[in-house]
Amino acid sequence: MNNPADKSFPVTWDQFHRDSRALAWRLTGMGGFEAVVAIARGGLVPAAIVARELNIRVIESVSVKSYDHQSQGQVRVLKPISEQVLEISKAGGRVLIVDDLVDTGATARAVRDMLPGAHFATVYAKPKGREMVDTFITEVSQDTWIFFPWDLDVAYVAPISGGTD
Numbered sequence: 684m685n686n687p688a689d690k691s692f693p694v695t696w697d698q699f700h701r702d703s704r705a706l707a708w709r710l711t712g713m714g715g716f717e718a719v720v721a722i723a724r725g726g727l728v729p730a731a732i733v734a735r736e737l738n739i740r741v742i743e744s745v746s747v748k749s750y751d752h753q754s755q756g757q758v759r760v761l762k763p764i765s766e767q768v769l770e771i772s773k774a775g776g777r778v779l780i781v782d783d784l785v786d787t788g789a790t791a792r793a794v795r796d797m798l799p800g801a802h803f804a805t806v807y808a809k810p811k812g813r814e815m816v817d818t819f820i821t822e823v824s825q826d827t828w829i830f831f832p833w834d835l836d837v838a839y840v841a842p843i844s845g846g847t848d
């Protein structure tokens with residue numbers, strides 16, 4: 684499945700920190716969470732920020748990969764969720780799943796199946812996957828590719844006029 688996007692939405696570290704904090708604010712009114720599950724790798728950064736703001740100390744990761752650069756493939760689980768966190772959820776404890784974004788929703792669906800009943804939060808959401816997420820901050824159109832700060836560098840850009848300086 685190839686899905687190259689037309690538009691780009693580059694996100695700086697500052698912006699990502701602000702948006703992840705906004706997510707934490709939105710989650711504060713939703714009761715205490717006992718554990719956070721970060722969907723690695725993209726979910727690790729927002730999960731750390733949210734866990735810091737909500738004072739959650741039990742942090743787990745699940746490693747899911749489905750894209751090679753912008754090409755989507757099968758969802759593959761490279762590291763499952765620990766028994767400890769699965770037990771917390773089965774015993775009725777509130778578990779918060781965090782990812783950087785939901786695009787088609789395939790990753791979210793796979794992780795939701797592992798943790799039914801958990802609360803799913805992302806910083807960004809595209810329309811196709813929005814239904815899979817309980818809480819998000821910013822919606823981005825389906826034909827936009829979000830570039831995260833860990834995938835970017837500072838680089839020269841040509842003037843809008845098309846000149847060279």
Ligand SMILES: O=P(O)(O)OC[C@H]1O[C@H](OP(=O)(O)OP(=O)(O)O)[C@H](O)[C@@H]1O
Pocket residue numbers: 722723724725726747748749750751755782783784785786787788789790791812
């Ligand atoms: O809603 P979907 O269409 O499933 O896409 C969203 C997922 O894709 C990206 O992860 P990716 O598989 O690229 O791995 P990464 O987090 O290691 O970058 C992103 O971090 C989400 O986890």
Ligand SMILES: [Mg+2]
Pocket residue numbers: 722723724725726747782790
């Ligand atoms: Mg990911």
